[in-house]
Amino acid sequence: MNSNPLNIFVLFVAITAAQVLICNHILLFGVAVPLLSVYFIIRMPMSMKVSLLLTLSFLLGLAIDIWSDTPGLNALACTLVAGIKRPALYAYVQRDDRVKETIPNIATLGLGTYCKYMLTMVGIYAFLVFSIEYFSFADVKEIVILTLCSSLLTFLLLLGLDSLITVRRH
Amino acid sequence: MRNLLNFLMRYSTWFVFAFYVLVSLVLLFSFNTYQGAVYLTSANAVTSAINESTSDVTGYFNLRTVNEQLQARNAALESRILNLNNEIKHLQTLIDDTVRYAGLPPRFDFETAYVINNSTRHPRNYFTINRGRLDGIEPGMGVVDQNGVVGIVNVCGKHTARVVSVLTKDQHFSVKIKGTAFVGSLTWKENDPQTAWVEEIPRHSRYRVGDTIVTSGFSTTFPEGIPVGTIMSQVRSNDNNFFTLKIRLGSDFAHLGTVRVLKDELKTELDSLRTFDRKDD
Structure with a gap:
């Protein structure tokens, strides 16, 4: 995946389709939902303008919302996660010119850093999605369980997906 | 500047x-x-076109189970027809010299539809059907499948409609224990598409585990007696005068296929009566 607009468009469509046609219908052990959509935000190049990233993330969330009948839910969660993408990455790497030009993946960041970055993004996204969806302190237990289990499932899924993409490229 | x-x-x-x-x-x-913003729901033209083509493929997956359920339902209806025919014959011989009872005109008509998009994992779940305003579907109509109540139409597009599923928190349906007059309120709380709760059942009511819960018929949405589920257990209620029942829902919400949308022929009349009352106040 590079910063070519066509590639970004293909990733956008593929992620939306996979989320709404497959992942939306999965609820593993009654507690884990694969939240594939965050992968799009994770993999956007660091050189991309923040306003463009916010716009694309908002549109991705909105597209998923329209399909899933959850108006505003994913749009809000995606916009907020896009907003914290840079701080999340800079929490684990030095802020230098080399990082500014990278596309976050295992090859550019190294397995350890990439996993920490991905886990942070996935965890925050899952927490936002379930907090907005339940929107009540009465359901804190459910929100925490769903967040933890879904983050883990999504993390493993994305790691697998990343390995597949890397293997194909090599 | x-x-x-x-x-x-x-x-x-x-x-x-x-x-x-x-x-x-x-x-x-x-x-x-x-409710007017159809284009922002799964009932809009683009979403439903893609959903329809997907369901063309996935629709075949559960046909075996659906077929078995339909056969069972068919058998039950056939035996009921036989029994009713016998009863009619019996009554005709008894009252041959009196005026014939013509029966009431049928109040509920139905439109068959197919579920093209469905969700069960959210706190508020919806599904989309491939019938819309042009097929006479309107918001507020009840939707049932071969196993019982599944939802109420919420937003209508031209050819598709979005239905609020029974699996929706804060959504209540008026139900009762079959064969009695004990009415309660059906609601869904947990992340389990198979269980629901019937609240506000009067404390003096009698029931057994396994008894059927049916619609009460106190609305224009569902006629009386449509099955909803069976009683699993009783749970403690906040109010001492009422108790809450945990029930197993009859319909398999994860695999909804063909459904029927119920049209109440008396809806306009009943609604106008309600407005008339309000004007009077």
Whole structure:
């Protein structure tokens, strides 16, 4: 995946389709939902303008919302996660010119850093999605369980997906 | 002016961020009350076209189970027809010299539809059907499948409609224990598409585990006696005068296929009576 607009468009469509046609219908052990959509935000190049990233993330969330009948839910969660993408990455790497030009993946960041970055993004996204969806302190237990289990499932899924993409490229 | 432009340019990212957050919040909080916005639901043209083609493929997956359920239902209906025919014959011989009872005109008509998009994992679940306004579907109509009640039509597109599933928190359906007059309120609470709760059942009512819960018929949405589920157990209620029942839902919400939308022929008449009452107040 590079910063070519066509590639970004293909990733956008593929992620939306996979989320709404497959992942939306999965609820593993009654507690884990694969939240594939965050992968799009994770993999956007660091050189991309923040306003463009916010716009694309908002549109991705909105597209998923329209399909899933959850108006505003994913749009809000995606916009907020896009907003914290840079701080999340800079929490684990030095802020230098080399990082500014990278596309976050295992090859550019190294397995350890990439996993920490991905886990942070996935965890925050899952927490936002379930907090907005339940929107009540009465359901804190459910929100925490769903967040933890879904983050883990999504993390493993994305790691697998990343390995597949890397293997194909090599 | 230049300062203002500089300021706007400098903080443009924050403005973009705030704008999208604001739009999302507006959608989140105002959308559910704004029923006219069909294009922002799964009942819009593009979404439903793609959903329909997907369901053309996935629709074959559960045909075996659906077929078995339909055969069982068919057998039950056939035996009921036989029994009713016998009863009619018996009554005709008894009262041959009196005026024949012509029966009431049928109040509920139905339209068969196919579920093209479905969800069961959210706190508020919806599914989309491939019939819409042009097929006579209107918001507020009840939807049932071969196993019982599944939802109420919420938003109508031209050829598709979105249905609020029984699996929706804060949505209540009037139900009763079959064969009795003990009415309660059906609601769904947990992340389990197979169980629901019937609240506000009077304390003096009698029931057994396994008894059927059916619709009460106190609305124009569902006629009386449509099955909803069976009683699993009783749970403690906050109010001492009532108790709550845990029930197993009859329909398999994860695999909804063919459903029927119920049209109440008396709906307009009953609604106009209600408006008349209100005017009178």
